[in-house]
Amino acid sequence: MKFTKMQALGNNYIYVSLYETTLPEVSLPELSRLVSDVRRGIGSDGLITIEESRQADVRMRIFNADGSEAESCGNGLRCVAKYVYEHRLVNTSVFSIETKAGVVEAQVHVRPDGSVKQVTIDMGEPRFGAGSIRYAGNSVIGDEDVVLEVGTDQLQGTIVNVGNPHFVTMVDRVDDNYVQAVGPLVESHKDFPERINAEFVSVVNRNEIDFRVYERGSGITFACGTGACASVAALVRKNLVDERVTVHLLGGDLEIEIRDDGHVLMTGEAVTVAEGTFAWPSAEPVFTAL
């Protein structure tokens, strides 16, 4: 099976284009667990397939490292946009990509040599609050916040659905040890039957935030595009930042803009790491314990 490994701010996936290769006889969740394993597979945050669409120029599916399929993936969308443009699967710099959450618009910024490094995705309009996801708790505060019982603590955060679900917690200062300790408790909290991506953000000024994430199905990653969009949307709604924000993630910066119509625009890098052939079925199926 031919694959391309791509990364965006360190959030890396194994991309398989069904235009150019066939999949092995294994389920996509199992294939994602296998290729994501850094010891017995290739090593990644998950698997992304690129395929034909009936309602957009191309279709993307994204599977986390644990095999769970997600509705959308911001960093993945930018890499898919780079891939399909550079492989001439589309012939314009603005085109549409179908995800499980719906169709989004991509704009690749083409360099003089015809390559793509920066991509902008219109992620659509976010939805807020317990009603925008499957929420099983009963601790709603206002229109968008809920309180979680986490160990002996109470954690207040904002629920944002940008196609996939996010719980955005404000902290005084982002702390990787805190994210490792609390992130998994939020991700799999009983109040979120479909689990959730857990963001921890601190406001630097009205145009900059620090950001860390514990992703549903992949754990701590260097970057989460949908999480950055969700976080800025939540903070704009609380009037804590302006409409254009630079998000400082572990792996680098994303530029997020909340447009007048409420759509969230995300601009950032997309990088090809390697292309190769995955030997199948020599590798034994494995489950990546998180």
Ligand SMILES: N[C@H](CCC[C@H](N)C(=O)O)C(=O)O
């Ligand atoms: N873990 C996410 C999918 C990947 C999102 C992230 N890598 C991004 O760039 O948006 C979920 O289960 O909803």
